[in-house]
Amino acid sequence: MYAKIKIDKGLKLPIYHDSPETEFYHSQLLLDQYIPIRELEAFADAIIRRMDAKTLAEYHQIQDEIDELHSMLRTVIHPPREDVGWSEILFEKKARDILLHYYSIRDEKHISGMLKTVQFARYLKSL
Numbered sequence: 001m002y003a004k005i006k007i008d009k010g011l012k013l014p015i016y017h018d019s020p021e022t023e024f025y026h027s028q029l030l031l032d033q034y035i036p037i038r039e040l041e042a043f044a045d046a047i048i049r050r051m052d053a054k055t056l057a058e059y060h061q062i063q064d065e066i067d068e069l070h071s072m073l074r075t076v077i078h079p080p081r082e083d084v085g086w087s088e089i090l091f092e093k094k095a096r097d098i099l100l101h102y103y104s105i106r107d108e109k110h111i112s113g114m115l116k117t118v119q120f121a122r123y124l125k126s127l
Helices: 023-032 037-051 056-077 086-103 108-126
Strands: none
Touching (some): 023 086, 037 056, 037 086, 037 108, 056 086
16 A cells, blocks of 8 residues: 555655755755645645545545645645745746646656655755
8 A cells, every 4th residue: 555654754865956856856945935744745645545546436535635735735835925036936836846746646656756855845844
């Protein structure tokens, strides 16, 4: 079963500041937008549970949960405001793109990257 997310608090993962494609960059970008870590973890857990759904009804129930969390996280990233700079718009777009990428995960291929992002986010939040 995939739905058992275990995040090792003592795990030390390499941090590459020079590559914008790493999980560290993603987690830093998400946290810079004040993403609540519990909701990010719940989002990741729901995405994994969706793959374990045994019936269509269960799948749709989990998908509804994912939709709500995705909407909430996007709202946190882009609160309504009048004046924003181009750099803020770019970072917000990248953060929304990361969430959309996770939202669309339907197989095991990208789960490890998503979980590493959550792991890094938790680590950065603890600093």
